[in-house]
Amino acid sequence: MPVSQPVNVTVTGAAGQIGYALLFRVASGQLLGPDTPVRLRLLEVPQAVKAAEGTAMELDDCAFPLLAGIDIHDDATAAFDGTNVALLVGARPRTAGMERGDLLSANGGIFGPQGAAINAGAASDVRVLVVGNPANTNAWIAAQHAPDVPADRFTAMTRLDHNRALAQLAARTRSTVSDIQRLAIWGNHSATQYPDLTHATISGRPALEVVDDEAWVRDTFIPTVAKRGAAIIEARGASSAASAANAAIDHVHTWVHGTPEGDWTSAGVVSDGSYGVPEGLVSSFPVTSSGGEWRIVPDLDVDDFSRERIDASVAELVEEREAVRALGLV
Ligand SMILES: NC(=O)C1=CN([C@@H]2O[C@H](COP(=O)(O)OP(=O)(O)OC[C@H]3O[C@@H](n4cnc5c(N)ncnc54)[C@H](O)[C@@H]3O)[C@@H](O)[C@H]2O)C=CC1
Numbered sequence: 215m216p217v218s219q220p221v222n223v224t225v226t227g228a229a230g231q232i233g234y235a236l237l238f239r240v241a242s243g244q245l246l247g248p249d250t251p252v253r254l255r256l257l258e259v260p261q262a263v264k265a266a267e268g269t270a271m272e273l274d275d276c277a278f279p280l281l282a283g284i285d286i287h288d289d290a291t292a293a294f295d296g297t298n299v300a301l302l303v304g305a306r307p308r309t310a311g312m313e314r315g316d317l318l319s320a321n322g323g324i325f326g327p328q329g330a331a332i333n334a335g336a337a338s339d340v341r342v343l344v345v346g347n348p349a350n351t352n353a354w355i356a357a358q359h360a361p362d363v364p365a366d367r368f369t370a371m372t373r374l375d376h377n378r379a380l381a382q383l384a385a386r387t388r389s390t391v392s393d394i395q396r397l398a399i400w401g402n403h404s405a406t407q408y409p410d411l412t413h414a415t416i417s418g419r420p421a422l423e424v425v426d427d428e429a430w431v432r433d434t435f436i437p438t439v440a441k442r443g444a445a446i447i448e449a450r451g452a453s454s455a456a457s458a459a460n461a462a463i464d465h466v467h468t469w470v471h472g473t474p475e476g477d478w479t480s481a482g483v484v485s486d487g488s489y490g491v492p493e494g495l496v497s498s499f500p501v502t503s504s505g506g507e508w509r510i511v512p513d514l515d516v517d518d519f520s521r522e523r524i525d526a527s528v529a530e531l532v533e534e535r536e537a538v539r540a541l542g543l544v
């Protein structure tokens with residue numbers, strides 16, 4: 215990615231609540247670093263373009279030295295033309311009475327064309343992060359419509375789950391999040407996800423030994439992390455926004471700048487068949503990043519409990535993929 219030339223960052227759903235928490239941080243340099251100017255490309259549906267214009271006015275008013283310009287679009291082809299980083303946040307949320315198939319169908323109608331637009335015009339180094347739910351399957355749909363873009367450029371966000379797990383474990387063990395390494399989220403960004411402590415360490419000691427309470431891990435830690443999105447909605451009356459934006463910043467920053475030596479993080483990436491996850495599915499794995507590429511952490515031992523949890527979440531991903539196929543969306 216160029217350092218002196220502005221990097222084009224396209225954000226879809228720019229007028230939504232995550233968009234509002236995300237754009238200012240991108241423009242201030244937190245996404246790509248303090249030496250990289252950015253040009254923002256905002257994509258919204260026509261009825262939300264005016265709100266996006268309001269956000270753009272506020273971005274101007276911040277006088278960010280790294281912000282090289284803002285373009286606002288209601289057309290995906292224009293919004294992704296020449297884009298280097300695509301943050302696909304805008305999605306059709308689930309509303310009362312909506313079945314899973316309806317949600318997949320509505321989002322297939324968004325992420326298929328956006329994948330095609332990325333295929334048609336994005337820069338050759340494009341990196342895509344899908345935040346909009348169902349994030350893994352939306353990323354898979356977009357990738358299916360972008361045959362000329364290497365599939366590993368399409369990723370789904372499970373960094374929020376990873377960060378939630380770090381916070382829960384730190385609180386329980388009276389440690390800090392920086393003491394914790396090698397925690398992992400596996401599977402789907404949904405309630406079936408598997409937050410895995412079996413390889414995690416806290417200040418170098420096995421996390422499970424520090425916790426020393428299997429029942430807490432099984433009955434409290436895992437469900438708390440997996441259902442945190444619903445708990446935030448219940449408490450706030452709206453879904454996670456600032457923490458989701460923060461995780462998107464973390465995901466792309468790590469992708470571009472790498473993981474620290476000896477540690478890893480979690481991201482939804484296209485499976486290469488590792489750990490029995492069918493090739494091609496976008497599943498969360500423990501991953502490292504270096505040279506701008508994610509790599510699934512190889513050769514981890516998977517115990518019986520973990521195997522069962524990973525398989526259950528991956529089964530849900532397979533079901534989503536089959537439902538999308540049955541709907542004729544790919
Ligand atoms: N992966 C994750 O960890 C998380 C994912 N999410 C998901 O992120 C998505 C966005 O959340 P919020 O910002 O809170 O929603 P929101 O409803 O506040 O904003 C969504 C925005 O997307 C726009 N939009 C809809 N269709 C679009 C299209 N085809 N092109 C461009 N823009 C479009 C809407 O006009 C709206 O402004 C939701 O799907 C939510 O479930 C939220 C939190 C965490």
Ligand SMILES: O=C([O-])CC(=O)C(=O)O
Pocket residue numbers: 347374442443444446453454
């Ligand atoms: O649960 C939701 O609707 C939003 C979400 O993905 C999360 O907060 O993890």
